[in-house]
Amino acid sequence: MTPFTKFLLAACALGVAACTDPGQYGRGGYGAGGGDAVAGSPQDPRSPAYFQQTVGDRVLFAVDESTLSDASRATLLAQATWLMDNPEYSAIIEGHADEQGTREYNLALGARRAASVQEFLASRGVSPARLRTVSYGKERPIEICSAEACYAKNRRAVTVITAGAGA
Amino acid sequence: MIARLMTLLLALGLALPALPALAQTGPLRIVIDEGVIEPLPFAAPDFVAESAEAQQYAREISRVIASDLAGTGLFREVPRDAFISQITSFDSPVQYADWKAINAQALVTGAVSVSGNRLVVKFRLFDVFSEAPLGEGLQFGGTTGAWRRVAHKVADQVYSRITGEGGYFDSRVVYVAETGPKDQRQKRLAIMDYDGANIQYLTDATSIVLAPRFSPTGDRILYTSYETGFPRVFLMDVGSARRRALEDQPGTMSFAPRFAPDGQTVVFSLTQGGNTDLYGLNLATGARQRLTSAPSIETAPSFSPDGRQIVFESDRSGTQQLYIMPAGGGEARRISFGAGRYGTPVWSPRGDLIAFTKQNKGRFHIGVMRTDGSEERLLTASFLDEGPTWSPNGRVVMFSRETPGAAGASALYSVDITGRNLRRVPVQGGASDPAWSPLLP
Numbered sequence A: 001m002t003p004f005t006k007f008l009l010a011a012c013a014l015g016v017a018a019c020t021d022p023g024q025y026g027r028g029g030y031g032a033g034g035g036d037a038v039a040g041s042p043q044d045p046r047s048p049a050y051f052q053q054t055v056g057d058r059v060l061f062a063v064d065e066s067t068l069s070d071a072s073r074a075t076l077l078a079q080a081t082w083l084m085d086n087p088e089y090s091a092i093i094e095g096h097a098d099e100q101g102t103r104e105y106n107l108a109l110g111a112r113r114a115a116s117v118q119e120f121l122a123s124r125g126v127s128p129a130r131l132r133t134v135s136y137g138k139e140r141p142i143e144i145c146s147a148e149a150c151y152a153k154n155r156r157a158v159t160v161i162t163a164g165a166g167a
Numbered sequence B: 001m002i003a004r005l006m007t008l009l010l011a012l013g014l015a016l017p018a019l020p021a022l023a024q025t026g027p028l029r030i031v032i033d034e035g036v037i038e039p040l041p042f043a044a045p046d047f048v049a050e051s052a053e054a055q056q057y058a059r060e061i062s063r064v065i066a067s068d069l070a071g072t073g074l075f076r077e078v079p080r081d082a083f084i085s086q087i088t089s090f091d092s093p094v095q096y097a098d099w100k101a102i103n104a105q106a107l108v109t110g111a112v113s114v115s116g117n118r119l120v121v122k123f124r125l126f127d128v129f130s131e132a133p134l135g136e137g138l139q140f141g142g143t144t145g146a147w148r149r150v151a152h153k154v155a156d157q158v159y160s161r162i163t164g165e166g167g168y169f170d171s172r173v174v175y176v177a178e179t180g181p182k183d184q185r186q187k188r189l190a191i192m193d194y195d196g197a198n199i200q201y202l203t204d205a206t207s208i209v210l211a212p213r214f215s216p217t218g219d220r221i222l223y224t225s226y227e228t229g230f231p232r233v234f235l236m237d238v239g240s241a242r243r244r245a246l247e248d249q250p251g252t253m254s255f256a257p258r259f260a261p262d263g264q265t266v267v268f269s270l271t272q273g274g275n276t277d278l279y280g281l282n283l284a285t286g287a288r289q290r291l292t293s294a295p296s297i298e299t300a301p302s303f304s305p306d307g308r309q310i311v312f313e314s315d316r317s318g319t320q321q322l323y324i325m326p327a328g329g330g331e332a333r334r335i336s337f338g339a340g341r342y343g344t345p346v347w348s349p350r351g352d353l354i355a356f357t358k359q360n361k362g363r364f365h366i367g368v369m370r371t372d373g374s375e376e377r378l379l380t381a382s383f384l385d386e387g388p389t390w391s392p393n394g395r396v397v398m399f400s401r402e403t404p405g406a407a408g409a410s411a412l413y414s415v416d417i418t419g420r421n422l423r424r425v426p427v428q429g430g431a432s433d434p435a436w437s438p439l440l441p
Helices: A003-013 A048-056 A070-085 A103-123 A148-154 B002-011 B016-023 B026-034 B052-071 B096-101 B144-163
Strands: A058-060 A089-096 A131-137 A156-163 B040-043 B075-077 B106-115 B118-127 B138-143 B172-179 B186-193 B209-214 B220-225 B232-237 B243-245 B252-259 B265-272 B275-282 B288-290 B298-303 B309-314 B321-326 B341-347 B353-360 B363-370 B385-390 B396-402 B410-416 B430-436
Touching: A048 A070, A048 A156, A058 A070, A070 A089, A070 A103, A089 A103, A103 A131, A103 A156, A103 B209, A103 B252, A103 B265, A103 B275, A103 B298, A103 B341, B052 B075, B052 B106, B052 B118, B052 B144, B106 B144, B118 B144, B138 B144, B144 B186, B172 B209, B172 B410, B186 B209, B186 B220, B209 B252, B220 B252, B232 B265, B252 B298, B265 B298, B275 B298, B309 B341, B321 B341, B341 B385, B353 B385, B363 B385, B363 B396, B385 B430, B396 B430, B410 B430
Parallel strands: A089 A131, B040 B075, B040 B106, B209 B430, B232 B252, B298 B341
Antiparallel strands: A058 A156, A089 A156, B106 B118, B118 B138, B172 B186, B172 B430, B209 B220, B220 B232, B232 B243, B252 B265, B265 B275, B275 B288, B298 B309, B309 B321, B341 B353, B353 B363, B385 B396, B396 B410
16 A cells, blocks of 8 residues: 555545545535545546546436446446556445436436446446445436536436445 | 305315206306306404413414415405404304405404413304304314414314315424525425424434425324435434434435335335335334335335325336335236326325326426326426325325526425415425325324
């Protein structure tokens, strides 16, 4: 373990927002899904910030769908590679829906989207023990116009990097 | 009065056996064909204060009663500045001519006495045009702090004597209080009187909370919270606000809980590996039973009032539709067949109707249908209406309406099952996911 990651893990233990997920939303914070600061420098390829900004932390879905597009598969392949290279981290995959739908159904739909990502990453060799999922349904849009331009960005699954090698 | 009462009853869809005979009389027939209801005019003079301490309550109680009645859309209050007679003593004879002259067809009089923190309200209801009381005088007692409940109880009596139906005013609503924009919305569980008064918060805003549901006796609430970081079903005691998670299996989510009429069994959705199915849980024994087993989404379960069946939504056909299955699981029959998608079904307390959310052509509707799916009726239309809940007497549904765009916010509305009388429930701040309690004891 590099000194840098040791520092990161210590920071996580103290409750730095980007590391304490689950619950960046659930506990009242508004973190990575909304583009807030993520630990580390985007220039450091081993940092969660690099994962978020360079690897790409999210994939988008068509209306009422949870299947992965070719572009999404390419992003997830890069995510899988990063996770394999950085075994000191785990991930929580957040599934989200746009606001066009009832609350309960959207929770279930977000769960399907998160599970699609989880299955893909596991199929590329990431240990399932490092991958947890959560659905926010339509509770946490990142774009709030009520038009397809925003809906398209809200129908997403976001891979949030957390400290620790998983259960 | 009798003609007016019959008009009212017909508008409510009651008194059907008498319909053929009535249909032969002109005016009533017009009312039915036009689907118009003329609200019944009533007078509710200030109640008489029987002690100095009662003064502050007497007027307010008559105002709450008038607001309850007028809020149904079935009654209209005659403005008090039109009154010829004043009611200065509860027991003086009513001057019927004075009330006829201002066309008040029903008259509600009452008196309030207070001793210490104890409040007693007496009331009488009069049929002005037949110059007779309608039912016996009654009295209700309570603490002074509960004066609004006493007023609601009087209004429930008046409503019930005139319509022949149970009332719904002495009831509460648990809901999600909302603040902040759509991308940073804060949610708290809150409880209030059915008319938006007496709001109390049951949780703080540190975790997202969703879709609370009352127990059949109104003393407990099921809801979904992200307290652990993942959606989990919680059970809360309303009196103490103490709560516990019902489900806490790692790697799963649980949500969409609902009580069975026995108050002992809970149904909910459990998601595992991306698949959502329905489960039952016995609160006393902790025994869990899987009710559906399909790769599709099964959610939003609601029991029939006899506890024998469950209506729920599923996308097993490819889109969200409504199904009914036995309470223990088993073969489900689809009941929704119209255009669009159907979700959040809720069985009426009378057992005859299912209220639901419908999405069609980019609009959302609250609707009702019979339990075999026939006679579908859409009651509302907007950018986003969802999550109906029934009044205790099955005459009114309350639901959430969200407005579009960056400044969009959620509010509670109610509508009669005839589609008339759409009203915004006067709640301070944003509000969603209402659940109506049974009538309070």
